[in-house]
Amino acid sequence: MELGWLLWGAGVLLLLHVLMELSPAVNFALRIGFYCLLCVVGSALAAPVCLLVNGGRTVKNMRIIKTVVKTFKYFFGVRFEVKGLENFEIEGPAIIVSNHQSILDMMGLMEVLPDDCVQVGKKELMYAGTVGLIIYLGGVIFINRKSTTSAKMVMAEVAKTMAADKVKVWVYPEGTRNCTGDLLPFKKGAFHLAVQAQVPVIPVVYSSFTTFYNPKKNLFTSGKIKVEVLPAIETKGLTSGDVSDLTDRCFRTMRETLFRLSGCPSEAKDSS
Template sequence: MELGWLLWGAAVLLLLHLVMELSPAVNFAVRIGFYCLLCLVSSVLTVPVCLIVNGGRSVKNMKIIKTVLKTFKYLLGVRFEVKGLENFNMDGPAIIVSNHQSILDMMGLMEILPDNCAQVAKKELMYAGTVGLVIYLGGVIFINRKSTSSAKMVMSEVAKTMASDKVKVWVYPEGTRNCTGDLLPFKKGAFHLAIQAQVPVIPVVYSSLTTFYNPKKKLFTSGKIKVEVLPPIETKGMTSDDVTALTDRCFHTMRETFFRLSGRPSEAKDSS
């Protein structure tokens, strides 16, 4: 009887594998479903560990979350090639800005996340069940993107926290996910914050995912992501009048790096 169930199970798995090979849409749905299941299961298992080890909400819980999430790449066939991690080796707070492409960015984030670093995320994620709970416990800073005044108040508090607790803050200046093979114009909030707190900006760039992950084309296969941490940009002495120039400088530097890492250096030159 047990042998029969094993044979049936093997047959179903083989059939699913064949269908996934023949249909990109099925392959995409199965892999996305598996990724979401990994997030759900890992969050359920990680929440009690965070509560026991650190007693509740703390940026220290990110070490625990990072350890768990770094296993995802092996299960999904995603490889990372990282350069410039030494640029995180600086005392004191900083603003880290990076491009934001897809739900897979969480793996890229956890691959290089420095210690004592809090992320800024949209408020809606807080209500995503146990996933929302675990990132809340990890000290993620939630902002209401629909309310400018609310977001400014939160960022003002973040500036105070950076100064008192010496934490780094990770922000996605594009403001939303963007898997088009280019960068969206940067919002200025992160750069206002950096100048207000007089802390360096550390740009981080991830190469394009479009060769192996593209929701519009129902594409999701194995692939490699190149990551580069760029040298810090000092803001000491800058004022609010310098926000636009700082934003533009980071955008152009990151966009050029993005095209280079993605194997399209000519596009960066043509668009400058």
Template sequence: MELWPWLTAALLLLLLLVQLSRTARFYAKVGLYCVLCVSFSAVASIVCLLRHGGRTVENMSIISWFVRSFKYVYGLRFEVTGRSKLDVDGPCVIISNHQSILDMIGLMEILPKRCVQIAKRELLFTGPVGLIMYLGGVYFINRQRARTAMTVMSDLGDLMVKDNLKVWIYPEGTRNDNGDLLPFKKGAFYLAIQAQVPIIPVVYSSFSSFYNVKTRLFTSGTIRVQVLDAVPTNGLTDADVTQLVDTCYQSMRDAFLQLSKTPQENSDVNEPAIVPAQ
């Protein structure tokens, strides 16, 4: 029995559904994103192994080149302010808000040199994706074992100073698309104080106008990115962590809410009030 007519019919039906149904388009685009991640990770792994021979932060420039190409497939644009603030000579901890699977594209769009990420250990076992993360120098922590995670973070604090590394962490700890920021976990801040390195907050505007899991929306869109001023930790101790968390959280939340406003909302805020003539 010939399968080609059935396969052709199934493909045509899928294309029709994608055209007619927003839900179908959403899942088709998410599926394509997963396929791109797996296939590009496999190719990038080969390039990294041929270029550098194994696990090294230098592979991140190769990974970044591959991932940044995703934005052209999905029609995403980035408007970045303060990018130069990431070009510090020494080590630092970079923190940013965490919204969806698209965060990886945003991260790679502005990734500075010699920067590694912290990721949950489960991602290490995701085939080519886990392999490319390992080759790029990503540090994996087991969130189910607090003591093990603390040991990894402590070792990383020494290593980032020794090897002049920047470390990128999502302090919310999980994806969040509720239109605000979740409370921050303290690991990134303990790490910065231990190493006595500055914290650089990075804020991405809300994706909700073009990517929304609840409403099955996935279209092209513009992402506004703002790199905030570095927060020094020189002289701080563990006793200062709570205040440090509060300071970073408030500045990032203010920036997030401002960036996520529509241009019309921003113009309404900035427009001076009209005072009636007396």
């Protein structure tokens, strides 16, 4: 009986292996499926620990979530090379902005996440089963992207409470995932938030995933991601009239850094 189960298991594994070898689409789907499974199982394991240790929704849970998610990279052969972590060493609140390429970004996020830092996420994530639960417990701020008014109201509330709670807020200013090797134009919410709260903006840039991850080409192999935390940009004394300039400045700095880290030929920079 037990031998029977072993043979079945070996057979299924062999079949999956052959399918993966034969079809890049199957290979890609299985690897992404496995990543999602890790997220679901990791969240299910972390949630009770968060509840037991910290009692409910609090940014302190991010430490527990970070410990779990930081193990994921070993399953996929993803390596990180991080520079500039000292730029996070700012007392009190700040806005962190970074490029957003894929759901795999959660690994890169947790690789460098400073203490007392929550993220801004789309509210649909709340309904992603155990992942939604863990994101809720971690204190993620949910915004409704379909309603500018309500998103702006939530962000204004965050500006007020940031100083009191001494938290940093991580925003993906592109507002959606983008795996083209370039940046989408930045939305201004993060920069309004920084100016309203008079806190610095810290840009973080991840090199392009395109050499090892490309959903359109069913590509997902092992690879190296370079991460750079850039020096903080002060916003003291800036007013709402300066938000566009601040946004442009961050965009240009981050785009240059993205191309440098990704080893892009200079013509890519001129293409838009």
